[in-house]
Amino acid sequence: MISHENIILSAENLTIGYRRKGEPDLVLFSSQSLSSHPDELVALLGPNGSGKSTLLRTLAGLQAPLSGVVSIAGNPIRSSQIRQSARLLSIVLTERVEVRNFTVFQLVSLGRYPYNNWLGRITRDDRLKIANALEQVGLSDYAGHYLHELSDGEYQRAMIAKALCQDTRLIFMDEPTAHLDLPNKVAIMRLLRRLTKETGKSILFSSHELDLTLQTADTLWLIRRGQPVRMGIPEDLILEGAFESTFNTAEVDFDRSTGSFRMQYKDGYPVYYEDNKQNGFWIQHALRRVGFSPVTDSGLPVRVRPGEEPDTWILSVNKKISSFNRLAPLIKTLLDLLHSDPALFKKA
């Protein structure tokens, strides 16, 4: 049991949503108790429109909760006290704002905004903090670079450095890996994990990157509209079936064994596929992708099986056999057949 003093973010009996004029409040969801702790990397996962951003806004004090209290490090958060909140919580946003002629150093130094005087004077202590933040995100050599010259990955790192510079125990990030390529997504996720462990900060981020999040986050908050938030470590939530109830739709299935989503292909044209465990994965992949369903119903007139040689395939249509050593011509033949004689793909 984690002791009460170690809680950084806490929200009790929170109900979030929107007040509307002349209508009942629009309630997105409510939750008994939400909390985050030092060193903890928390990921908010949920379908679009589930209320991830509304939750982040509410927790940040940018929007009032319908009921409940949010506090950070024991201080209740109110939207009227922006400057005070900026010392408790820093926020990294998704949007990339283009500023010409503004350097990385100038950006990161804005992280000192809640602390420095009316002139925004950067003291020696501030300089140290800026240099430290840049080093932590691996941008030490970029202090003099202009923001508009940075790649998206570097830009995101610079924004994270700004948040670190703000010296808060809690950092919120809204989809920190959106717009990034895979290596950069991985790098940012690893960075977030390392930062929580090295600095003791608590980082809360929303994401749609299921694979990476499952591999890096300490805790997941699963959010679905109208349901209470489900909190837990990734593996527990998967084994409990929380992902299915949060994400499943008619078109995707959560595969509990691999922790990933698969598109559902329920209505494909049936083709007999004889599975002998060789190269079976990619040919089935190709068949599903173009709209066929590989089934093991031997009564079908169209049949596909691996050939004797590796990476060859045999297509038989009413016992007429042709052989292929690439998948593209095989798929094209099947699609032509479907076009000229759809009856071949009906179950007997």
Next chain:
Amino acid sequence: MISKSPAFRITLLLIILLGLIGADLLLGSVRIPLRDVFKILTGGESKASWTYILLNVRLPKTLTALLVGAGLSLAGLMMQTLFRNPLAGPFVLGISSGASLGVALLVMASVWTGGTALTVLSGAGQWSLVLASVLGSTLVMLLVILVSLRVADSVSVLIIGIMFGSVTGAAVSVLQYFSDPDAVHSFLVWTFGSISGVTWTQFRILAPLVTVCILAAFLLQKPLNALLLGEHQARAIGVSVKRNRLTVILVTGVMAGVITAFTGPIAFIGVAVPHLARALTGTSDHRLVSPVTALSGSILLLVCDMIAQLPLSNQVLPINSVTAIFGAPVVIWMIVKNRRGQQIFQ
């Protein structure tokens, strides 16, 4: 630039500015030797006519150019940062249109009520003109502030400001259409802008107000720097966006309103100079851009004033034509420079 040091650049600009102040005092239809200019300025004896021209015509005009150039440029800089729009200027919220409406109403009403337009624009009428202009611009500014208190984002404020400008502009057109040619002509002369018409009495009102606004613009540089990142990011680091937006609009409104009241709507300086300052300093950091904008604004308006005097002739060009001829190429250059190399898929 020879040196990258900001202090060096500001010193250089100050030296240029001092040189131009001297040159502006020297130039004019009457030739006063440099030695006598010094003598008169330091309280020495010289020809009475020269003393009068220098102290009561040239000096107030030069000082006005200094303040107006710096003020309009800073107002433009603040609007460009607040709205994150490179084409914003001091009059983007319809403040000059409001002033125009006030002046148009006054000029044309004075004709209908029997007085002639000319008495309005000269002598005793000068104060009613200033008052009408201030009332017009204040009214528009109050409307904009009211809107900005209700609307969440600055872009909406910008659009609504432009709409107010259109409405007041249209009202001015209607007035012109139904007025006699003399009144229309007097009004047109006012719209050309002029810094040479400012008397010492007027300057005593203009100077403190504009100076206070210039100081306020310098004090605002910290939130302005944060606003460079957009309102959301600014909020995230603890900037009260609504309060700062209100302050910026207020300072800009007072500055642009007061200046317009005394000099007419001087165009282009406010839009063009901030871009020049950013190009000169190579940064958007207001700690450096604000002073350089103020200095460059004064310098540019002094240069424009000297060109407007048409050296060696008795004619004076409308200051607005000169600033536009200077300002337009700057704006075109800036747009061409920014658009170059920009593609759909970055």
